[in-house]
Amino acid sequence: MTSTEQHRDSISRSCQRATTGALTLAMLFLSLLATIPRAQAQEHTRFILLYSFKGGRDGAAPIGGMVRDKLGNLYGTTAGNLCGNRYGTVFKLDPRGNQTVLHSFEGGADGEAPLNALIRDAAGNLYGTTYGGLGTVFEVDATGKYTVLYNFRGGADGWNPDGVLIRDSNGNLYGTTSNGGTNEYGTVFKLDSSSNKTTLYNFKGTDGVGPFAGLISDVTGNLYGTTGYGGAYGFGTVFKLDPSGNETVLYSFSGGSDGAAPITELIRDAIGNLYGTTSGGGAYGWGTIFKLDPSGNETVLYSFTGGQDGKFPYGALLWSEGNFYGTTSDGGAFGLGTVFKLDPSGNQTVLYSFKGAGDGALPYSGLIRDAAGNLYGTAAYGGVYGCGTVFRVTP
Secondary structure, three states, X not given: OOHHHHHHHHHHHHHHHHOXXXXXXXXXXXXXXXXXXXXXXXXXXXXXXXXXXXXXXXXXXXXXXXXEOOOOOEEEEEOOOEOOEOOOEEEEEOOOOOEEEEEEOOOHHHOOOXXXXXXXXXXXXXXXXXXXXXXXXXEEOOOOOEEEEEEOOOHHHOEOOOOOOEEOOOOOEEEEEOEEOOOOEOEEEEEOOOOOEEXXXXXXXXXXXXXXXXXXXXXXXXXXXXXXXXXXXXXXXXXXXXXXXXEEEEEEOOOOOOOEOOOOOOEEOOOOOEEEEEOEEOOOOEOEEEEEOOOOOEEEEEEOOOOXXXXXXXXXXXXXXXXXXXXXXXXXXXXXXXXXXXXXXXXXXXXXEOOEOOOEEOOOXXXXXXXXXXXXXXXXXXXXXXXXXXXXXXX
């Protein structure tokens, strides 16, 4: 099993262990099910397969999400270790479905297994991380030139950066490593425009273990994120890190009906509420969508039942015109994942259920949206060649 597969498999196993008690608890509350928002039947949705990865040179296993430019070009990564592609790629997909490989990873100091989405600056430069080995931070400039900005050294330096980067107005990059640091529980780091790296925080365990997701920031420079494990109950946390490096645990998941193992980026509204997903827990044990208010009060907006509504929401949420959009990596009508919508009343609609061979399977990442309301994403496996896909869904 590859390092990428081990990482995702360990999360799934942990979520299932963490939520066995929640499944039992749910049985005790069958009388309350009438008050829980139900998943609606799949509504009419137009699905378009934009690209099927062939493996080998063009890449395979697009686990991460994508970023889109104003011309409609999509940029993303493939993790490799599938279909003859060993180390992964950075790719561009134009509006006509023509794919260009911008970089093929070679392993070692060059990096391998990019697991997450890229970010793009105003000049068209792309930034991302590779997870494999000890991990890297890299740049692909607007001409297609690839540069490793930083190689993680392991140990106290941190290793395995797994989340999406963010970038400030001065060109500083911020991210997390899911392993390493002085306590070996992961770190928050900053990389300045000269590639000087600073560890901003080392997790201790009681405040979180394994920050698999990237960060978000507010206007005052506070950083917010999640850890997949650790905290008061061992099932993950939501945390805040201020500009002075002081960390505050905003919420510790109990592993029951409130959720377990948050492994994706948060989103934040104008009044400071945070929203995210847990990959396990909830009323049925298959994950949740949650809200955390500025006072630290958590509300479960939706608990996945594990059936046609999906299970294991590994991807980050997208907020658009009053609704949340996202994916589940499993479940749905065919057991291969879904694209869903959650309205402000907590009603979930399955927009699309993946079938596998023709359209893709196991969408691990979140979605992006264009001005017309079309949603774009990746499925890690399946498609015409079984090596993953890029798709568009029009609600």
